[in-house]
Amino acid sequence: xxxxxxxxxxxxxxxxxxxxxxxxxxxxxxxxxxxxxxxxxxxxxxxxxxxxxxxxxxxxxxxxxxxxxxxxxxxxxxxxxxxxxxxxxxxxxxxxxxxxxxxxxxxxxxxxxxxxxxxxxxxxxxxxxxxxxxxxxxxxxxxxxxxxxxxxxxxxxxxxxxxxxxxxxxxxxxxxxxxxxxxxxxxxxxxxxxxxxxxxxxxxxxxxxxxxxxxxxxxxxxxxxxxxxxxxxxxxxx
Amino acid sequence: xxxxxxxxxxxxxxxxxxxxxxxxxxxxxxxxxxxxxxxxxxxxxxxxxxxxxxxxxxxxxxxxxxxxxxxxxxxxxxxxxxxxxxxxxxxxxxxxxxxxxxxxxxxxxxxxxxxxxxxxxxxxxxxxxxxxxxxxxxxxxxxxxxxxxxxxxxxxxxxxxxxxxxxxxxxxxxxxxxxxxxxxxxxxxxxxxxxxxxxxxxxxxxxxxxxxxxxxxxxxxxxxxxxxxxxxxxxxxxxx
Numbered sequence: 001x002x003x004x005x006x007x008x009x010x011x012x013x014x015x016x017x018x019x020x021x022x023x024x025x026x027x028x029x030x031x032x033x034x035x036x037x038x039x040x041x042x043x044x045x046x047x048x049x050x051x052x053x054x055x056x057x058x059x060x061x062x063x064x065x066x067x068x069x070x071x072x073x074x075x076x077x078x079x080x081x082x083x084x085x086x087x088x089x090x091x092x093x094x095x096x097x098x099x100x101x102x103x104x105x106x107x108x109x110x111x112x113x114x115x116x117x118x119x120x121x122x123x124x125x126x127x128x129x130x131x132x133x134x135x136x137x138x139x140x141x142x143x144x145x146x147x148x149x150x151x152x153x154x155x156x157x158x159x160x161x162x163x164x165x166x167x168x169x170x171x172x173x174x175x176x177x178x179x180x181x182x183x184x185x186x187x188x189x190x191x192x193x194x195x196x197x198x199x200x201x202x203x204x205x206x207x208x209x210x211x212x213x214x215x216x217x218x219x220x221x222x223x224x225x226x227x228x229x230x231x232x233x234x235x236x237x238x
Numbered sequence: 239x240x241x242x243x244x245x246x247x248x249x250x251x252x253x254x255x256x257x258x259x260x261x262x263x264x265x266x267x268x269x270x271x272x273x274x275x276x277x278x279x280x281x282x283x284x285x286x287x288x289x290x291x292x293x294x295x296x297x298x299x300x301x302x303x304x305x306x307x308x309x310x311x312x313x314x315x316x317x318x319x320x321x322x323x324x325x326x327x328x329x330x331x332x333x334x335x336x337x338x339x340x341x342x343x344x345x346x347x348x349x350x351x352x353x354x355x356x357x358x359x360x361x362x363x364x365x366x367x368x369x370x371x372x373x374x375x376x377x378x379x380x381x382x383x384x385x386x387x388x389x390x391x392x393x394x395x396x397x398x399x400x401x402x403x404x405x406x407x408x409x410x411x412x413x414x415x416x417x418x419x420x421x422x423x424x425x426x427x428x429x430x431x432x433x434x435x436x437x438x439x440x441x442x443x444x445x446x447x448x449x450x451x452x453x454x455x456x457x458x459x460x461x462x463x464x465x466x467x468x469x470x471x472x473x474x475x476x477x478x
Contacts, residue, residue, distance in 0.1 A: 009386045074329055076328050080326035102240065102243075146327070
């Protein structure tokens with residue numbers, strides 16, 4: 001079953017075209033990667049799909065809903081983790097989870113979620129005092145607190161040390177195992193290869209390749225997705 | 239309005255955890271009261287100074303919470319992208335505005351209660367002649383000044399800019415409107431200027447109710463109108 005259908009999506013900013021005719025389909029229960037260099041338009045695709053930005057053209061359906069017209073209803077059913085978003089410095093982990101849970105019609109049990117994601121010991125810690133890895137863990141938990149069917153994760157592991165990154169990967173696989181569809185934006189090819197069932201590689205606002213990691217590696221005649229990425233994009237330096 | 243009580247509770251805690259807002263809204267007015275009342279001759283007309291000072295400073299507290307702290311909180315949330323994260327939830331701007339207003343006005347209420355307690359305990363404050371009138375005028379004052387604060391917070395991009403704008407709206411206003419210097423002791427010219435500020439009707443209404451004089455319906459009407467106009471524009475102009 002298809003949960004996200006994007007057809008011919010376009011979006012321009014003052015600086016120029018950010019997304020130039022992107023079409024992708026995401027099936028229920030998969031981890032779908034959107035990979036590509038910085039500035040390729042990955043975040044814009046996700047922001048349009050999660051109702052945070054208006055598209056210029058194309059059609060978009062997420063869970064059968066239009067992210068612009070049915071925004072409120074859609075936001076009840078998706079979870080989002082954003083690049084560069086934050087919480088107030090002085091808010092405590094438990095308070096943030098409890099408050100975010102209160103926005104949803106059918107929230108998850110935030111105490112249980114806190115337990116599952118290992119945040120219970122940190123429940124009285126202030127946001128500003130958390131390390132990068134713990135902040136990301138909290139952001140994942142916040143993305144899940146509304147009991148979403150689809151979760152968008154944007155550059156989740158950027159800035160994490162290798163151990164925290166591995167730990168985050170496990171958490172993302174865990175999400176899929178619970179039946180949640182995950183859309184993962186990343187510019188790390190090792191991450192896309194390790195986690196994703198299917199990947200769309202976006203460059204300069206267009207999808208230049210799409211498929212499973214294995215298919216993309218074959219297509220790029222390479223040993224790893226990292227090499228395949230450079231072969232497919234024709235770039236030497238990402 | 240789903241989640242509004244949660245947001246109010248959390249925001250109030252956050253305000254109180256910030257030592258600056260706590261100091262300026264709670265301790266600073268109490269210190270000012272003590273300074274003003276140490277040597278208190280009655281005002282021209284015979285009113286004990288304390289009976290003017292407590293209502294006046296309650297407006298100082300509303301103004302500080304509503305015009306300075308509230309816009310700074312909202313703008314800082316915008317700058318730090320706290321609002322951006324909230325935008326990806328079903329929380330509505332109207333709910334967030336309502337919650338921010340309520341949390342900051344609870345701070346102002348706390349400051350007002352503190353002033354009243356100190357006034358009663360240490361300076362022989364007379365109880366308000368028309369308590370219901372005081373409450374009504376206080377709430378309308380909080381709505382009107384708070385709506386102006388929301389409007390500043392809806393538009394200004396950074397916390398620092400919001401603080402500068404908030405303070406430059408707040409300070410001239412408290413001086414000329416009679417929230418710091420009793421209207422009885424100021425010149426006619428200053429009163430005339432002060433009457434043009436949105437704080438003047440709040441001062442007039444709260445003081446009139448406290449002293450048991452009739453509250454001018456004009457002051458109440460002006461407060462309601464300011465709330466509707468500033469609040470409406472703020473909701474329209476709000477950027478995440």
